[in-house]
Amino acid sequence: MDRIRIVGGNKLNGTIPISGAKNAALPLMIAALLTEETLILDNVPRLADVAQLQRILGNHGVDIMSAGKRSGDHEYQGQTLHISAANVIDTTAPYELVSRMRASFWVIAPLLARMHEARVSLPGGCAIGTRPVDLLIMALEKLGARIAIDGGYVIASAPGGLTGAEVEFPKVTVSGTHVALMAATLANGTTIITNAACEPEIADVADCLNKMGARISGAGTPRIVIEGVGRLAGARHTVLPDRIETGTYAMAVAMTGGEVLLRGARPELLQSALDVLTDAGVVITPNNEGIRVARNGVGINPVTVSTAPFPGFPTDLQAQLMALMTRAKGASHITETIFENRFMHVQELARFGARIHLDGETATIDGIGTLRGAPVMATDLRASVSLVIAGLAAEGETVVNRVYHLDRGFEQLEKKLSACGASIERISER
Ligand SMILES: CC(=O)N[C@H]1[C@@H](OP(=O)(O)OP(=O)(O)OC[C@H]2O[C@@H](n3ccc(=O)[nH]c3=O)[C@H](O)[C@@H]2O)O[C@H](CO)[C@@H](O)[C@@H]1O
Numbered sequence: 001m002d003r004i005r006i007v008g009g010n011k012l013n014g015t016i017p018i019s020g021a022k023n024a025a026l027p028l029m030i031a032a033l034l035t036e037e038t039l040i041l042d043n044v045p046r047l048a049d050v051a052q053l054q055r056i057l058g059n060h061g062v063d064i065m066s067a068g069k070r071s072g073d074h075e076y077q078g079q080t081l082h083i084s085a086a087n088v089i090d091t092t093a094p095y096e097l098v099s100r101m102r103a104s105f106w107v108i109a110p111l112l113a114r115m116h117e118a119r120v121s122l123p124g125g126c127a128i129g130t131r132p133v134d135l136l137i138m139a140l141e142k143l144g145a146r147i148a149i150d151g152g153y154v155i156a157s158a159p160g161g162l163t164g165a166e167v168e169f170p171k172v173t174v175s176g177t178h179v180a181l182m183a184a185t186l187a188n189g190t191t192i193i194t195n196a197a198c199e200p201e202i203a204d205v206a207d208c209l210n211k212m213g214a215r216i217s218g219a220g221t222p223r224i225v226i227e228g229v230g231r232l233a234g235a236r237h238t239v240l241p242d243r244i245e246t247g248t249y250a251m252a253v254a255m256t257g258g259e260v261l262l263r264g265a266r267p268e269l270l271q272s273a274l275d276v277l278t279d280a281g282v283v284i285t286p287n288n289e290g291i292r293v294a295r296n297g298v299g300i301n302p303v304t305v306s307t308a309p310f311p312g313f314p315t316d317l318q319a320q321l322m323a324l325m326t327r328a329k330g331a332s333h334i335t336e337t338i339f340e341n342r343f344m345h346v347q348e349l350a351r352f353g354a355r356i357h358l359d360g361e362t363a364t365i366d367g368i369g370t371l372r373g374a375p376v377m378a379t380d381l382r383a384s385v386s387l388v389i390a391g392l393a394a395e396g397e398t399v400v401n402r403v404y405h406l407d408r409g410f411e412q413l414e415k416k417l418s419a420c421g422a423s424i425e426r427i428s429e430r
């Protein structure tokens with residue numbers, strides 16, 4: 001199992017190219033199941049989750065051609081995927097494949113909409129909370145699907161096809177919104193989704209679906225209207241930049257000091273996080289190329305932050321902000337409102353000497369002057385990268401174990417950071 005070794009203390013200076021967003025690329029790939037024509041996706045990040053979804057789609061009979069790096073391309077150029085679901089040979093998504101990646105459950109929506117049936121394993125729980133799928137099932141039932149759960153599988157059918165309906169979510173859910181949106185594109189009649197998630201990845205998927213011939217308006221707002229169409233066609237779409245990767249590297253620079261251009265980043269995708277960093281004393285300057293992040297000669301101010309659905313502060317940046325606040329000049333308060341158990345990084349940050357007290361859903365972090373490197377491991381993606389951020393500023397050596405979590409969501413993490421002066425390397429063991 002690979003590990004990452006860091007010797008802390010170096011400032012970060014230079015340029016970090018921002019990859020395509022994992023959380024847009026995955027539903028965009030899944031949306032290819034809605035058409036028998038080819039969907040071409042540009043700027044798809046090279047991530048373990050993307051590779052796993054390729055295997056899952058392959059099991060349904062989807063052909064995927066990957067046009068990768070060519071000579072002259074920049075090293076981090078995303079890949080182009082040509083995805084063709086001309087022949088869906090199997091509408092079952094088996095436990096062995098789905099249990100390894102939550103978002104793969106979302107294949108239920110296009111399979112049901114186009115093939116009128118799906119049998120998809122319930123996704124596994126994961127380290128950040130229970131993560132039920134009741135609201136996804138509610139949305140599909142509203143659209144006329146018959147759903148049963150048997151042997152750990154959700155078995156869904158809609159023999160005459162899905163029918164447009166009003167779908168009101170009692171709480172904001174990204175997964176629920178993706179599923180309702182994809183399913184409604186091929187439903188008979190109009191669907192209105194209210195209290196929809198407003199995350200930019202939802203709007204990106206809707207843009208792509210509209211290019212494929214869907215009739216969607218309001219994506220990116222809490223009210224989405226979808227007029228169902230008889231069929232969708234192929235299209236070409238570029239995955240939007242990853243706002244969580246952007247925020248993560250911004251926090252890494254804030255932690256170490258220095259100045260880095262996050263090339264290709266778009267400030268409007270993470271304004272709330274940039275505002276928090278500004279309050280913390282970091283200088284954020286958007287320009288034509290991306291976002292410049294600098295902290296030179298000043299300490300880190302403590303902040304009080306609650307996670308919230310977009311446009312609020314993202315839960316996917318909560319662990320990274322906590323790592324940063326371990327060195328603030330005073331006490332910070334971070335409240336996690338989305339997932340009930342997303343504090344697995346607290347006990348690992350303590351290994352660096354961080355002082356964090358948990359009370360229900362709020363963590364109080366008393367900033368200290370110096371962290372000390374340590375062997376650490378985390379049980380989820382964003383928690384793992386918070387340990388990398390801590391390690392970059394800690395005195396001495398840090399070894400982050402279970403790097404496969406990082407590989408799910410960060411493309412070439414150690415190369416991007418070492419190009420800016422970090423002492424960081426991957427130790428591969430075979
Ligand atoms: C692949 C992807 O895009 N993952 C993101 C997505 O996850 P995901 O789509 O799973 O997150 P949701 O927005 O659906 O979940 C939000 C909350 O709703 C609850 N819930 C959700 C569905 C349901 O049927 N019932 C229910 O109770 C969840 O347990 C959670 O407490 O949005 C999260 C919130 O921004 C991010 O942290 C994840 O990175």
Ligand SMILES: C=C(OP(=O)(O)O)C(=O)O
Pocket residue numbers: 023101102103126316381382409
């Ligand atoms: C929680 C995340 O991903 P997933 O929903 O795939 O578990 C994440 O991207 O931080």
